[in-house]
Amino acid sequence: MKTITKALYLLTVLIAFNGCGGNGKTGNIKVDGIQSKVQKVLSGNEIELKNGLKVQILGIKPTEHTKDYLEKQVKGETVIVIADSRQKQFIKSYKTKVKTYVKLKGEKYCISGKLLLNGTADLRQTAVHDSLEHFKAYPNIGGGRPPMSQTELLTYMKPATFMVYCQNEGLGTGFFINDNGLALTNNHVYDGSQNAVICFFGDDGKLDATNYRKINRVLYTVRTGEKERIDFTVFQVQLDNGEKVRYMPLIKQHARDGEKIAKIGCPLGTSLCDFQPGTLSHYNEGYFTHNIPTNHGDSGGPIVNFKGEVIGVNQSIDFNDVIREQAKGIAYGVDAVLIRQVLDENNIQYGR
Known part of the structure; x- marks a missing residue:
């Protein structure tokens, strides 16, 4: 049980510092690096950007508390989309839906990592491959909650x-x-x-x-x-x-x-x-x-x-x-x- 708990904590921290990468071109718009304002909060882990892109935020389970956070802290703010290599890397149109990490422009932590570290959200263990790889570049992580x-x-x-x-x-x-x-x-x-x-x-x-x-x-x-x-x-x-x-x-x-x-x-x-x-x-x-x-x-x-x-x-x-x-x-x-x-x-x- 201690090993499992430690692994979950590492996943929590690595999501906060998530890196990105990957390939597999299927359209002409690159998902990674898309910037836009958050126009609407659809659920506790889904947002809609002003450019029409719908984003399901990886790594967190949707609850009323995560939705409340997104409404108060993220809606109306400019975010940067960060792709995971096991998800879509290119899209044909912004009028679609992607599963990615999201970071407020100018901030160090991804939104999902921040919610996990401060205890507002629970971990959803899906598509954390890139986070795990990125974690290796942060050997001194472990200072606890931001x-x-x-x-x-x-x-x-x-x-x-x-x-x-x-x-x-x-x-x-x-x-x-x-x-x-x-x-x-x-x-x-x-x-x-x-x-x-x-x-x-x-x-x-x-x-x-x-x-x-x-x-x-x-x-x-x-x-x-x-x-x-x-x-x-x-x-x-x-x-x-x-x-x-x-x-x-x-x-x-x-x-x-x-x-x-x-x-x-x-x-x-x-x-x-x-x-x-x-x-x-x-x-x-x-x-x-x-x-x-x-x-x-x-x-x-x-x-x-x-x-x-x-x-x-x-x-x-x-x-x-x-x-x-x-x-x-x-x-x-x-x-x-x-x-x-x-x-x-x-x-x-x-x-x-």
Whole structure:
């Protein structure tokens, strides 16, 4: 299994750096190198160019998440078509359909490779011959996920994040850490003592009250005290038969003080997916401070770096005890490295 997993990772990376080539002339228009604006998104892995060419993007499985990405990040942009040697090399007319890789003009990574590396798409193992050959020219590949833009990060985070509704009408935010429904939030949001459900966000960023799942059971929960800042619950969401969910991996090593980070949360009373960027301020023992604007309802939500790795769980806000106002710019997160250690010690299987 480890060999298969490693091979799939290599295919993911090599698709990102895909090269091209081949022969077999059947028309007078060379597919490789065609440039045009994306006029329409047809599905989660198909686009139509302004010149009339329809392109099925190799290497990714089409989903609503990949379609959303193409709509927001690729539509209207100029792309370069990259042919695979086992597919068409020449066409008679642009009014046809081809299977190729596609790259945004001026970018290093192919679209399919970028979606695979940041976890938005799943690998479709078809026609990766040229990528495999090209991979040999990149012996030092392996630096992990490429950084994302803010809009890419929001698109990536949204399907893995949800609102937690408790029986006592308390609420907060939570997120998945594997595709089988394992999730995290704060203990003060949900401690397992009452019934609760989670609600997903719709494509418009608003909570969809009709799309909910029950919380099945709590696997681990801890709250060390109001001033200790270590406050989280690991729980299992009851998914439909065969259902898989998007999730975000926990970081393996601490991010650096001053690094760009971001959060998604559900500020109380808005029922909206609220995305805010910021900066990691300082690590402490088991928690860290950050300057992301945070409100009640954001508790339990993910704080990630710009590679989409979870660095912590949004935990609390400081208040001025004299005037009882929110202390601007002082918020806390539970350290994801600590959470990884707890999961490992308790043999709880999470996404890697």
